[in-house]
Each structure stands twice: as C-alpha cells, then as structure tokens.
Amino acid sequence: MNGPRDSSVTDHLRRFVAGGRRTHAVFLILAALTGLAAGYAAIGFYLAIDILLGVTYGVGEAQLATGARGLAWWHLLLVPTLGGLVIGQVIRFIDGKSARGVPDVIEAAALRDGRVDLKDGLMSAAATIASLGVGASTGREGPVVHLGATLSSALSEHLHLNPPMRRTLLGCGVAAAVAASFNAPIAGVFFALEVILGHYALHAFAPIVVSAIAGTLVSRAHLGDYPAFAVAEYASASVLEFPAFILLGLLSAGIAIIFMRSISITETMRERYLASIPVWLLPGLAGLLIGLISLVFPEILSVGYEATNRAINGAYDLSLLIPLILAKIAATTISLVGRFAGGVFSPSLFIGAMAGASFGLAAAKVFPALASEHGLYAIVGMGAVTSAVLGAPISTSLIVFEITGDYKATIAVMTAAAVASLCTRLFNQDSFFHSQLVRRGVYLVGGRASYLLRSSRVADHMTRDFATLQENTPLHEARARLFLQGGSLLVITDTEGHMTGTLSLSDLPTGRDNDDALNQPVSAFMSSRPNVKASDALEVALKLFDTSGEDILTVTSPSHKGVVVGLVRDRDVMRAYNRALLESQGNDDGVDGTTRR
Numbered sequence: 001m002n003g004p005r006d007s008s009v010t011d012h013l014r015r016f017v018a019g020g021r022r023t024h025a026v027f028l029i030l031a032a033l034t035g036l037a038a039g040y041a042a043i044g045f046y047l048a049i050d051i052l053l054g055v056t057y058g059v060g061e062a063q064l065a066t067g068a069r070g071l072a073w074w075h076l077l078l079v080p081t082l083g084g085l086v087i088g089q090v091i092r093f094i095d096g097k098s099a100r101g102v103p104d105v106i107e108a109a110a111l112r113d114g115r116v117d118l119k120d121g122l123m124s125a126a127a128t129i130a131s132l133g134v135g136a137s138t139g140r141e142g143p144v145v146h147l148g149a150t151l152s153s154a155l156s157e158h159l160h161l162n163p164p165m166r167r168t169l170l171g172c173g174v175a176a177a178v179a180a181s182f183n184a185p186i187a188g189v190f191f192a193l194e195v196i197l198g199h200y201a202l203h204a205f206a207p208i209v210v211s212a213i214a215g216t217l218v219s220r221a222h223l224g225d226y227p228a229f230a231v232a233e234y235a236s237a238s239v240l241e242f243p244a245f246i247l248l249g250l251l252s253a254g255i256a257i258i259f260m261r262s263i264s265i266t267e268t269m270r271e272r273y274l275a276s277i278p279v280w281l282l283p284g285l286a287g288l289l290i291g292l293i294s295l296v297f298p299e300i301l302s303v304g305y306e307a308t309n310r311a312i313n314g315a316y317d318l319s320l321l322i323p324l325i326l327a328k329i330a331a332t333t334i335s336l337v338g339r340f341a342g343g344v345f346s347p348s349l350f351i352g353a354m355a356g357a358s359f360g361l362a363a364a365k366v367f368p369a370l371a372s373e374h375g376l377y378a379i380v381g382m383g384a385v386t387s388a389v390l391g392a393p394i395s396t397s398l399i400v401f402e403i404t405g406d407y408k409a410t411i412a413v414m415t416a417a418a419v420a421s422l423c424t425r426l427f428n429q430d431s432f433f434h435s436q437l438v439r440r441g442v443y444l445v446g447g448r449a450s451y452l453l454r455s456s457r458v459a460d461h462m463t464r465d466f467a468t469l470q471e472n473t474p475l476h477e478a479r480a481r482l483f484l485q486g487g488s489l490l491v492i493t494d495t496e497g498h499m500t501g502t503l504s505l506s507d508l509p510t511g512r513d514n515d516d517a518l519n520q521p522v523s524a525f526m527s528s529r530p531n532v533k534a535s536d537a538l539e540v541a542l543k544l545f546d547t548s549g550e551d552i553l554t555v556t557s558p559s560h561k562g563v564v565v566g567l568v569r570d571r572d573v574m575r576a577y578n579r580a581l582l583e584s585q586g587n588d589d590g591v592d593g594t595t596r597r
Contacts, residue, residue: 027207028206028207030172031172031208031210032214034155034172035212035215036218037152038148038151038173038180039177039216041148042144042148043218043222045128052130052134053302056079056134057071057135057301058071061303061305064301064306065301068298068301076294079135079291080134081288082134083131083133084134084282084284088280088283088284091127091280092279099123099127100116100146102142102146102196102343102433103436104116104120106198108170109167109196109197110198111442114153114168115153115156116170121150122147124143124147131283131341132342134287135287135294135301136302136340136341136342137290137302137304137335138340139303139343139346139347139348140181140342140346143341143343144177148178148215149177151173152169152170152172156170170197171193171197171204171208175191175209178191178215180216180218182399183226184399185213185216186212190394191395193205194392194394195391195395229309229403241412245415247359248355248381249416249418249423252352252388253419253421253423256385256424257428259332259351259385259389260428260432262329263337263432264435267439270282279339285338286338286339289338290331290335293330299324300324300331304350305349308349311324311354311378312357312404317361322358325351325354325355344389344390344432348389349385352378352385353381355381356384359374359377360372360373360377361374376409376412379400379409379412379413382400383414384417384419384420386400387417387420388420389424389431389432391424391431393417393420396417397413397414457536458534458538458555459534459555459566460538461538461572461576462555462572463566463567463568464565464566466567467485468492468497469490469492469522471500471501471523472523473521475508475518475521476519477522478503478525482505488504489502489552489554492522492523498563499556499562503525503527504527507527529550533558534557535558538577541553551571552568554566
C-alpha cells in the first residue's frame with residue numbers, strides 16, 4: 001500500500017520542481033531541505049567520532065591531547081595499530097578503494113553533473129569516523145563536505161533534476177556541511193562557490209545561502225551558538241606590524257608547500273618502493289608509526305583541535321611549537337599515505353596555528369614594543385597556511401573569522417592569506433585538492449572549460465571535409481576550386497601526399513590576372529601555416545590560433561608526418577570552450593529544465 005502512494009508523491013514533487021515559474025521557489029525549498037539533512041549528517045558525524053574516541057582513548061576530542069598524556073605507552077601504540085588493521089580489512093572488503101573527499105566533489109561538480117555515488121559516500125564517512133576514532137592524524141571537514149555532497153546528489157538523483165540544478169544542489173550540500181561544522185554560514189557559502197563550483201553565478205547564490213543558513217540553524221539548535229575555538233580578543237598593536245604579517249604569509253607558504261609535497265613525495269615513494277606491501281596492511285603500519293609519534297606528542301592524535309585551541313590562546317612556548325609543526329606534518333603524511341581516511345583541513349589549521357604562534361614569539365623577541373600577543377599570530381598563521389593548502393583564500397579567511405569569532409584580526413589574516421596563496425601558486429602551482437586530481441590525470445584548476453581544453457583531442461573537433469591539390473597544379477585550377485567550395489582552405493601536397501603548404505583566397509595574386517600567373521604552378525603562391533596533430537590537446541590548437549592569428553589550422557596524422565587528416569576552425573574550438581564554460585556555471589539550461597539552443 002505504501003509503495004504506490006510514495007511513488008505518486010515523488011512523481012508529483014518531480015513535476016512540481018519542473019513547474020516553470022515555480023521552479024525558483026521550489027528549488028529554494030529543496031535547498032533548505034538539503035541544508036537540514038547535511039546539518040544533521042555533520043552533527044551525527046562529529047558525535048560518532050567523539051563517541052569512538054571515548055571508547056578508544058577514554059576522552060572526547062576536546063580533551064584528547066590532555067587525556068592521552070595520562071595513558072600507558074602500550075595503549076597509545078595499540079589503539080591506532082589495531083584500529084589500522086581493522087580499517088585495512090574494510091579496505092580489503094571494498095577492493096582497495098580509497099575514501100572519498102573534497103577532490104571527488106570538485107570532480108563531480110565539474111565533470112559528472114553533480115553526481116556522487118551514495119554507497120561510496122556512506123562508506124567514506126564510516127571509514128573517516130573509524131580512522132579519526134582510533135587516532136589517525138587527518139581532518140574531518142573534507143569527509144563531511146563529501147557526505148553533504150552525497151546527500152544532495154542522492155536527492156537530485158531521486159528527483160531527476162537537470163545538470164545545472166544538480167550542480168547547484170551539490171553546492172548547497174557542501175555549504176550546509178561546512179556551515180554546520182564550524183557554525184560558519186558565510187564561510188560555507190563561499191567555500192561552496194569558490195572551491196566546489198568555481199564560480200559566483202547569481203542563480204546559484206540564493207539557494208546556497210538558504211542551505212547554509214539551514215545547516216547553521218541545525219548546528220546552533222543542538223550545539224549552541226558558539227565559535228569552534230574559544231579565543232581571547234586580539235588586536236594588532238601597531239600598523240608597523242603589517243610587514244611582519246607579510247613575512248608570516250611567506251613563511252606560511254613555505255610550510256604549506258612542504259606539507260603538500262611531503263604527502264605527494266611520500267605517496268610516490270610508496271607506489272614505487274612499497275608496492276609489494278598489501279594495501280590492507282598499510283593502515284596498520286601507519287597506525288604503529290602514529291602511535292610512536294604520539295608517545296612524545298599526543299597532540300597530533302585525531303583532529304587535534306585541543307592543541308590548536310591552546311596554541312591560539314598562547315599556551316605553548318617555542319620549544320614545543322616548532323616540534324609540533326614537524327610532528328603533525330609527519331603524522332598527517334603517514335596517515336594519508338597509509339590509507340587512513342580523512343582530509344587536510346584540520347591538520348592545516350593545526351600546523352598554521354603552531355607556525356603563527358612560533359613566528360609571533362620570535363617577533364616579540366626581536367621587536368618587543370611593536371609585536372602583538374602571539375595568539376594573534378597563531379590566528380593569522382591558521383588562515384595563511386590553510387588558504388595556501390586549500391587554494392581558497394576568501395572562504396578560508398571567512399572560516400577563520402567565524403570559528404574564532406575574532407574580526408579584529410581581519411586585515412592581518414587577509415594580508416597573510418593573500419601572500420601565502422599567491423606564493424604557493426607561484427611555486428607549487430596547484431592546491432592540495434587539485435594536485436590530488438592531477439595525480440588521477442584530471443586537471444581542473446580552470447574548471448570544466450579548462451579541463452575540456454586539456455583532455456579533449458583536436459581529432460574530436462576537426463572536420464574531414466577538405467580538398468587537396470598537388471603542388472604542380474596550375475593556379476587557374478586552384479582558383480576555380482577555391483571559388484567552387486566557397487573560399488575555404490586548400491591543402492597543397494607533393495606527389496606522395498605530404499603537405500607542402502596551403503592556399504586560400506588571400507594567397508591569390510591581386511590586380512589584373514594574366515595568363516602567365518594563372519598558368520604557373522600553385523606551389524609558387526601557396527603559403528605555410530602552423531599545424532596541429534590530431535592527437536594534440538585542444539589547448540594546443542587554441543594557443544596556435546592566438547599566436548598565429550589564423551582562423552583555420554591543418555591537422556596532421558600523429559603517425560604519418562606531413563599527412564593532413566582534417567582542418568580545425570577557430571570558431572569550432574571557441575564554441576566547444578564556451579559551451580563548457582556555460583555548463584560549468586549552470587547556464588546551459590533554462591530554469592524550467594529546457595535546453596537553450
């Protein structure tokens with residue numbers, strides 16, 4: 001009895017969503033529902049981690065570092081090692097698949113019309129809960145973002161939404177997850193727009209705002225209206241400190257690059273030298289190493305927010321801050337390469353807070369009259385390192401403001417974050433998320449349109465409708481052929497079929513025609529132009545169009561040098577590029593789901 005009725009309700013809802021002028025209003029309702037679902041998912045996710053930490057270490061996340069110091073050495077070794085072995089068996093069960101995260105959501109938004117596999121999403125969430133619950137030194141926010149995206153994708157699939165709506169609703173799930181995680185609705189909105197969707201199109205802004213507000217309301221209703229970190233109020237002591245904030249931005253960029261490259265290099269070394277080790281055994285070995293590090297620095301266990309909070313409140317001195325930076329980089333690298341699930345957001349906050357506090361203490365010794373409290377530098381360092389790692393200075397700065405509740409440090413955080421992001425981009429090129437995608441052969445720094453240019457081949461966009469003439473053909477025959485085909489390009493070849501040049505209307509002699517000119521071979525009038533191979537990326541053709549000023553390029557065979565197989569036109573390449581650009585921003589379809597032609 002319930003099945004047909006439920007199906008009828010769903011069918012009515014689908015028709016209502018596609019109801020013309022009602023679409024915008026109904027979509028806002030869907031955005032709110034997505035926000036509520038993602039908000040509750042985020043709360044459940046965090047509570048599950050806290051409960052598991054209570055079982056494994058006897059304390060929750062808020063007291064983990066302090067509580068772990070009182071545990072026996074064998075306890076600190078046993079929990080992550082045995083936990084890793086259990087997680088390894090789960091990996092074995094799911095055929096060695098890695099847990100999903102933010103890079104997968106970026107790829108889904110750009111290339112898969114907002115589709116995220118529900119089973120993968122739920123399995124990744126469970127793997128992250130287990131990993132952080134046994135002490136893996138990773139982050140929880142990336143997996144929560146993926147979980148929010150998973151729920152929104154499931155709703156889109158159920159309602160058969162069109163691709164632009166899918167992508168926007170994906171952003172809604174992400175915004176709500178971030179907002180609920182940090183009690184930070186503004187940061188949630190800009191994270192979804194800046195990192196996931198890669199644009200600030202107006203049609204996506206309103207539903208994402210609604211969803212972020214819904215997620216925040218869920219968080220505040222159950223957890224209270226408190227910032228993620230309780231900090232004292234800090235203010236810059238002098239405008240003369242701003243050179244110091246710029247220097248901190250440079251230092252943060254260097255630390256962010258070391259952090260990201262340590263993960264990348266270690267991953268490459270594992271693939272090259274440790275490929276014989278079974279995948280399911282890696283988390284156990286990684287857990288043992290994490291346990292060894294935690295014997296000296298228990299602050300690195302799990303998310304590490306207790307230590308981060310203590311750093312931004314000035315509780316650590318220089319002798320502990322610098323070792324904690326190195327220990328956290330090592331522990332996070334071991335955890336991620338060892339196939340524990342989790343992200344890099346929380347570790348970036350941790351590392352940034354320690355780096356900023358260290359810098360602040362050093363600055364106070366050099367310029368004691370000008371330096372602010374090192375807690376302020378810890379907040380600035382948090383924003384700078386995290387924005388460099390994530391490649392998202394706007395949303396990261398907003399997150400730092402909202403999780404600390406300290407808006408007096410606004411200019412300092414933005415200054416250091418901008419410097420750190422710029423320097424990291426100059427020397428490291430990609431953010432952590434995009435570098436993970438590049439390892440898979442997916443280059444999405446410029447979004448869907450950029451990916452099209454790099455992944456699509458010239459052969460997919462060329463025309464095989466072209467004419468050839470041998471180079472000894474009289475000019476009058478060539479001219480007649482040009483006029484016959486409407487002035488298009490002629491490919492001139494030798495007797496063996498290899499291109500020796502091209503002929504267009506602009507190559508014909510001007511002035512009064514004479515018999516001598518018309519009877520000369522076409523080789524005397526042909527011109528050369530750049531050519532591309534059929535196997536080249538579309539980006540190569542676009543660059544050649546820009547540098548040469550030509551509107552048609554000859555396309556040669558990749559295996560037979562000089563043999564022309566087609567022509568590619570500037571207008572066709574730009575049409576494909578513009579189409580991809582519109583699709584990435586959800587502008588290829590009308591609000592009623594009909595495609596514009």
